[in-house]
Amino acid sequence: MNTKPSRSRLQHQQQQEQTLEQQITSQKQAGLEFASVEDMLRYDAGQVTPPPVIAERLKASLERERQTESGKSWWQRLFGK
Amino acid sequence: MESVVTGVNSVPAIQNATSHGAELKGGTWSDLYEQHASHVYYLALRTVGDPTLAEDITHDVFLKAFHNLDQFRGESSLRTWLYRVTINHCRNAQGAWHQRNIIGTDNVDVLDGPTANSETPLRVLEIKELGQRIRKTLDALPAEYGLLLLLVADEQLSYQEVASLTEQTADAVRGKLYRARRAFIVEFQKTG
Numbered sequence: 001m002n003t004k005p006s007r008s009r010l011q012h013q014q015q016q017e018q019t020l021e022q023q024i025t026s027q028k029q030a031g032l033e034f035a036s037v038e039d040m041l042r043y044d045a046g047q048v049t050p051p052p053v054i055a056e057r058l059k060a061s062l063e064r065e066r067q068t069e070s071g072k073s074w075w076q077r078l079f080g081k
Numbered sequence: 082m083e084s085v086v087t088g089v090n091s092v093p094a095i096q097n098a099t100s101h102g103a104e105l106k107g108g109t110w111s112d113l114y115e116q117h118a119s120h121v122y123y124l125a126l127r128t129v130g131d132p133t134l135a136e137d138i139t140h141d142v143f144l145k146a147f148h149n150l151d152q153f154r155g156e157s158s159l160r161t162w163l164y165r166v167t168i169n170h171c172r173n174a175q176g177a178w179h180q181r182n183i184i185g186t187d188n189v190d191v192l193d194g195p196t197a198n199s200e201t202p203l204r205v206l207e208i209k210e211l212g213q214r215i216r217k218t219l220d221a222l223p224a225e226y227g228l229l230l231l232l233v234a235d236e237q238l239s240y241q242e243v244a245s246l247t248e249q250t251a252d253a254v255r256g257k258l259y260r261a262r263r264a265f266i267v268e269f270q271k272t273g
Binding site for chain 1: 114118119120121122123126127132136139140143144147203204205207208211212215230231233234235236261262265266269
């Protein structure tokens with residue numbers, strides 16, 4: 001039985017795995033480099049999203065206020081009481 | 082139109098819900114929220130360090146904006162106006178922040194580290210931890226330094242606007258900013 005092709009395949013596979021490992025390692029080592037503090041903060045800001053709950057709360061607060069406002073008599077609304 | 086606010090409810094609902102119902106120049110209330118919410122939230126988050134508190138502050142800032150936008154006289158940008166409200170809310174949330182943390186011009190050298198160099202590139206290997214490291218770094222700095230850096234990082238603000246927001250001259254901002262960058266780099270390297 002000829003073992004050459006399988007050995008070559010194995011070597012090729014090992015090489016591929018090694019290359020992939022090297023790529024991952026170099027990516028990990030490279031990380032990110034920022035030229036200035038401001039650049040880093042801008043990047044950080046880009047990663048932060050305000051939670052959607054803020055918009056929901058805002059909407060609820062505004063609706064609550066509108067209901068309170070509409071429950072006032074005309075003279076209360078007129079004089080802001 | 083899809084937006085952050087309309088993701089939950091419609092724009093007209095928000096607009097009708099505002100007490101004075103005034104039209105917003107150049108867009109809707111939803112536009113205002115979409116354009117500025119992430120900046121307001123980020124400033125609050127990195128200033129107070131607590132996501133829940135930052136949420137409360139962002140909510141209160143926009144509620145105030147919806148009520149008091151008529152007080153905005155256009156002398157500064159809308160972003161600056163919102164930041165001013167945010168800073169005030171953060172200060173209130175943090176107690177006597179200003180008294181404890183404002184750095185006078187006499188003692189600005191206090192944080193100059195021996196190896197600090199504002200030209201040093203900042204290398205980060207673990208992106209996941211970046212936010213935590215920045216938070217730790219800002220915690221270690223006088224709040225005024227942190228605020229200056231956060232404001233200057235917003236490219237929409239001029240030095241003059243940053244100076245106005247921090248109640249000092251643009252020259253003072255430049256001087257403190259130089260030291261703030263150096264102090265940040267020293268403290269950031271300690272968090273690695």
